[in-house]
Amino acid sequence: MRLHLIAIGGSAMHNMAIALSLKGHIVTGSDDAIYEPSRTRLARHKILPEQMGWFPENITADIDAVILGMHARADNPELVKAQELGLKVYSYPEYIYEQSKEKIRVVIGGSHGKTTITSMILHVLNACNTEFDYLVGAQLEGFDTMVKISDAPVMVIEGDEYLASPIDRRPKFHLYRANIGVISGIAWDHINVFPTFESYIEQFKIFLKTIETGGTIIYNTEDSVVRDLVESSTESIIKTPYQTSPNFTKDGITYLEVGGQSIPLMVFGDHNLQNLEAARGVCNALGISDVSFNGAIRTFKGAAKRLELLGKNDYTAVYKDFAHSPSKLRATLNAVKQQYPDRELVAVMELHTFSSLNKEFLSEYKGCMDNADTAVVFINRRTFEQKNMVPYDENQVIEAFDNDKLIFFNNSEILVEFLSYINYKSKNLLLMSSGDFGGVDLNMLANKALTT
Template sequence: MRLHFIAIGGSAMHNLAIALKLKGYEISGSDDAIVEPSLSRLKKHGICPDKLGWNTERIRPDLDAVILGMHARVDNPELLKAQELGIKVYSYPEYIFEQSRDKQRVVIGGSHGKTTITSMILHVLQQCHIDFDYLVGAQLAGFDTMVKITDAKIMVIEGDEYLSSPIDRRPKFHLYHAHIGVISGIAWDHINVFPTFENYAEQFSLFIKSMETGGTLFFNQDDEAVNTVINNDQSSVNKIGYSAIASVTRNGVTYLQNGNDETALHVFGEHNLYNMQAAFLVCGKLGVNKDKFYEAIASFKGASRRLELLAANNHTAVYKDFAHSPSKLKATVQAVKSQFPDRELVAVIELHTFSSLNPDFLGEYKGSMDNADMPVVYIDNKTFEQKNLKPYDSGVVKAAFGNNKLIFFNNCEILDEFLSCINYKGKNLLLMSSGNFGGLDLDAIAQRAVNHTT
């Protein structure tokens, strides 16, 4: 098979390209910008474009297919050439489905928890020596790539609800046709694509309808929006609700309870206990019994940037997290505060996405940081410019969050100086963003925090 990737530098795209190269396919690609870690990884596997930019000469009649990344535009010259030649053009979720037609497909959907649930399942299956393929949205310890495609009979897929490609406006998770599905929760996101909550929630109804006849859906029965979708569904899918897995927390450590036995966990937070129950149910459906699951999950340390511990001592811990939407922000802040109730919490969120910066959406954050003792919001003014949005001041942010304690920064250097002045003894620091805090070195901030505890 000869495949060409348009916008090969994307996170999912370059991982799929590597996976198919390892399967023996002939891979070429192009992009107008490729950054780390994509650049080094593509070079390592010999599929990095020799020059940046688009070149129609790369689109040859002997190509079996072109895979189109979301970063490309509808007028991309390579795309137009492929369409002119009649070459089949796939979005990457379409091609994932093509590669998994004969597999048992597990698709994890939801506004939050997708990556963590998928990661938990992959970890347990690996520990239990069960062969599987996968697509996950984060780099995981013990896994070389974020995509694996072999002859395995099972494929576990993180089911993103965002659009598939510039020419395919369907949400990705509609294209996988799951045999086993999960809906972890529904909270409005992607306002630029789904302008109302009702429109966004409808995508999860369509996800259920996209599942294979006779499939099984596990859903968070404590989520009101999920229950509404489930109650309105008339499909033949077998729907099973779940709550948080049984646990107890002592001295900052969470333990699973299995009869008289307890299993210490590396991860914590109520949202992760819901995630773990979903993973437990899926793994059970794939043949993993309860004792094997508990034994395997004990060594799970979390997905990258999901409550990832950067530094700690006896009275301070610093975490970073990918949280950016209101539901993720609220759950993450609550998790750290509940795990360490005797410590004050300094919580910093960078508003970075189109939705989070949109003043029509900003009110969705109301109350999301109320569990923080010192809530901080940071917005890089350059982000407003990049997304063609009008900047707003601290008053707008404080009113939207409904929190008079909130501190606002729009300069990363001043934010860094502020964080450096805090005495962190008896305090935890939580840094949350899907961006990069204007390029601040979070590891250095973390080390400084645990050292500044006089």
Template sequence: MRVHFIAIGGAAMHNLAIALHLKGFNVSGSDDVVYEPSKTRLQKSGILPKQEGWIPENITKDIDAVILGMHARIDNPELLKAQELGLPIYSYPEYIYQQSLNKKRIVVGGSHGKTTITSMILHVLNHYKKDFDYLVGAQIAGFENMVKLSDAPLIVIEGDEYLASPIDRRPKFHLYYAHVGIISGVAWDHINVFPTFDSYKLQFDIFIDTIEDKGTLIYCEEDEVLKDLVLNHKFKQNLNCIAYHTPPFEIENGITSLNFENKLIALNVFGRHNLMNLTAARFACQEAGINEEDFYTAIVSFTGAAKRLEKLGETDRSVVYKDFAHSPSKLKATIDAVKEQFVNRKLIACIELHTFSSLNEDFLKEYDGTMNGAEIAIVFIDKKTFVQKNMKPFTEDDVFNSFNKEGLKFFDNTDKIKQYIETFKSSDNNLLMMSSGTFGGIDLVTLAKSFLYG
């Protein structure tokens, strides 16, 4: 099989390209720019494009499939050539589905927790050396790539609700046709694509309809929006519905333990949202043939996915975390988790507004009260982000009014935010840095060392 990737440098795209290369496919690709770590990983596999740019001559009749990334535009010269030649063109979720037609498909959806739930399932399956394929949205310990495709009978897929490709405006998770579908929660996001909450919620209704007949729906009943959606859903097929919630737990000396059959099981992760994620993963693993006791045996060694409450440094009296949290629901859950884990420490929480939704003036009010759990709350915006995303900037007052948090600090200068954070160098302070961006290029590891050790 010869497969060509248009926009091969994307996170999911380059991992899929490597997975197909390892499977023995003849893989080529192109992109106008390839950033790290994609560049080095593609180069290591011998499939990095020889030159950057869109080259119509790359597209020839002997290509079996073209996989189109979201980064490409609808007038992309290579896409137009492929359409002219009548070549099969797929989004990456469509192609994942084509590669998993004969597999049992576990698809993890939801506005938050997708990566963590998927990572937990993979960790447990890997612990018991199960034969399975996967697609996950972050690097996790024990897995070299974020995508694996083989002849395994099972595949675990992180199902994103964002659009599949420039020419396929369906959400990715609609295209996998799960046998086991998980929904972790529904909280408005991707306002540039779903301008109303109702239009966003509708995508989860449709996802339920894509689950195969006699399949399983696993959903969080503590999310009132989701619970109402499921209870009022007009099912078109016969599904086994499993509702889950936060399991019993205890916190002592900064360690969270589950209470299972009157035994305490100490975990490496914490926070009510992560305990709910863990419960969703447990039910999914049962669908893959792993019982409850065996699941708990394996999950104790799970340390989390990259950028999900990832520890950057720690002393006896302070700890620094970074997290991918950026939407209102993720922001609140992450702050509450750290505060509940360390009730006697002051929490300094910083969020970078970086996504299209978070930089939308109309959406900003969704952040009302989300940082109230932190003693010190900081909002950062890299001024260049508005320009890069071609969006209208909003004012400092807009931020203060929307977050509605007394004492909130706002920065759009990297030097000033670093100087402010470093004023809290003392014991019994925790620092939480949250963003899907880069904080304007701040080296968070260096910042963590400065915060912890001066």
């Protein structure tokens, strides 16, 4: 087939382009800007656009389908030309469904933990020599791409609740029609799309309705919102609850206690132990035994940017994490403190997303950083400009977090200078953001912390 991807440079889109090319399709694409690593990876597979921009002449009647990325606008010239020609236009989640509708579809939903749960499932299925396709939101060790589309009988999909495309305002995870679904937790997010918590919860109610009749929902009973939502549902689906398994930590290693065994893990934190049980539930539903699951999960190192270890020595560890919402922030801070109870924690988080920078939402962060011994919040001044938002000052941030000891920076160079002067002996450093701290080299920062 001839396929054209508008906004091919996006994280999911460029991985889909590569996957479709590897399957033998003729793939072209366009974008107004493509950054690394997308640029190099597309070039390697000979599908990098020759020039940046939108060109209606790219769209011809012999194209079988156009796939539209979220980065494009509804008035995109190539999209308009495709519509004029009557070509079939898909959002990328729609096209994923088209490629998987004859498969068993596993869809991982929830406000947090989606990437990690999906990654755990892929790791176990791979270790058990099971054939599967996948869509995941992070680059994983042992996997060349974040999307795979083949003739495998199963597809594992990270089910984002954000909108499918500029012309399809449905959340992505509504479009996959899961046979096996997961809800890991529900905490208000994406307030630019879902302005109230009630409207956000409604998306998960709809998700339950999209699960195929007789399908399975695997859900976290330790989240009261999830528990109430699933257990009150009247959909004709199998309800499989999960919760944290018994565990203990010794010498900085977390052990899972199951079946009379103590299984050492390479990940830690209550949220990751919950994620692990969600992954177990899915793998069980796909025919993987607990014995096989336990044997495989002990070698799972985690997904990129999810409590990713940047370096450590005998008295300091430095982690980076994607945490940006209040629930993720709390879970990540608590995990590091529990893993290293005898060490102080220097925690730095960047307010970067539309939700986190919104004045009305900011109060949701109240108490989020109380578990840090040194709590730092950073906002890149340019982010307000890029998102066309009115900036606010240090006092509003401190008031919202309700933490008088909180330290605020809006200059990345001063932030680096502050962090570089700390003596990290018997301290850990945790760097949390969905952005890039204004271009700070986090590996350099970690090396400084480990050599002070």
